[in-house]
Amino acid sequence: MTDKFDDLPAIRRAGLERMEQVYGFDMADAPGDFFRYTADHLFADIWNRPGLTDRDRRLLLIGALAATGAADVLGIQVPAAHANGELSAEQLREIVIFLSHYAGWQNGARLNTIVEDTIAKSRKQR
Known part of the structure; x- marks a missing residue:
């Protein structure tokens, strides 16, 4: 093959x-x-590159995407981080709360929708 x-x-x-x-x-x-x-x-x-784990890179990327309101790319990154075991449901929810205070409430609300959709889809697949 x-x-x-x-x-x-x-x-x-x-x-x-x-x-x-x-x-x-x-x-x-x-x-x-x-x-x-x-x-x-x-x-x-x-x-x-060495120096950062995939989880580290993902956290940085999610923060940058949330800060710029890039919900389309967050819709790829958040589910991938969850499916790859890099971030648990609880950690994703904590990220939403944390980033909402730094990236703005509206950006946090968009991220929250993506996170909750990701968690719900993950539960349905079990």
């Missing part, structure tokens, strides 16, 4: 494999410079 990324350059393969680990779902290669920088630089390089 061949790996679905075998025909790709090593850097792209590493990036796509890392994206799958981080996001928790299958990835496919895509065209364009934006995707190239995302896969080859952000995921093959930055997400693989």
